[in-house]
Amino acid sequence: MEIMSFIRSYVVPEGFPDSVTPSYVPYMTWRALKHFFGGAMSVFTTRALLNSVGVSQSRATSGAVAINWILKDGAGRVGKMLFARQGKKFDYDLKQLRFSGDLMMELGAGIELATAAFPQLFLPLACMANVVKNVAAVTSTSTRTPIYKAYAKGENIGDVTAKGESVGNIADLLGTGMSILMSKRNPSLVASFAVLSCGYLLSSYQEVRSVVLNTLNTARFTVAVDSFIKTGHVPSLKEGNLEETIFNPPWRHQPVAIGSRFGEAFQEPASFVATRPLFEDERYIVTYNPAKDKVYALLKDQAKQDDILKAAFHAHVLLHFINASHANLKARKRMNSDQGSYHYVNPNPLNMDFLAHIEESCKIVTSSYGVFKRKAREQGWIMSDSLLNPGRARLCGVAPQ
Structure with missing residues (x-):
């Protein structure tokens, strides 16, 4: 029992499990696994770096090798400093950036591994990695x-952080040890x-998916609103977080822009003139x-x-109305094609009647926005503050009446 108490004092917060939220255990399990694999990989990438710098600098002095290594580390610190200016974006899309960061970590490890194949390019590859x-x-x-x-209950965030980092370090050491034993057999x-x-x-993916946050960023807000529009139901914190999109490729089309x-937004001034009265x-x-x-x-400002x-x-x-119009248009085209009909179908009717969709949406929002907020609060979502990352642009001189 004393041994178990000693181990628990290093890996779980005091008062566990009552001192943390229920999703803490799956998060730490996946986090430990990630660090285990990360520690194991570091052995192979470090070996590749050492071998390549030794080969590429076979005729150089040890001082030249050291300079190359210092330049490599210096480039990394410059990259860290420049990226730190992103600031608030780390709050807006926390999970998405966390997983993207792990993807980048793998990319960097892959580049380090490439130095073994191209030792003469050690310095540029190592700097890039x-x-x-x-x-x-x-x-x-x-x-x-x-x-x-998000996992700490009460004022124990320091304890939760310390034990979380301890678990990560233990898993990292275990992975490193396993990889050292593997490397003695000279595997591929x-x-x-x-x-x-x-x-x-x-x-990494499962670690990020297991995180349960009660704030509404763009991804979780989209899940909550889509569910409300289609079913009248606002998902719980666990449901909303599980359905959140974790990986958004930069080339993916974003259908909604805020701010x-x-x-x-407007193709021509006439569109603004027609739309403005609806939002007085x-x-x-x-x-x-x-x-x-x-x-x-x-x-507006x-x-x-x-x-x-x-x-x-x-x-x-x-x-939602726009997508429904797109679906109806496709259905009409398909029906005409199946029936061999050649009746003219406007290829983009939304150019003509999008104003009607906006008018209809105004009626729906007037009657349902308050209901959405109430149901979201009941499920535990924070509605007083959001992380929707609106742009900085504001309309001046268009005050509500």
């Missing part, structure tokens, strides 16, 4: 505290790295740009936090 890995390290460090804060460097990398990324500029009593304007197939929410939340809700309601 260190920049990528240090950017990933900034992401990991910046998102760590908010995650631990590429095959070993591929297996460990897959384990690392799978653990947009005038020129992005609001601190925002929502519209649809058919050319970009995107819904825009423009914020008096907009407060609740106005931003309402604008985002309204934008998703309008998007």
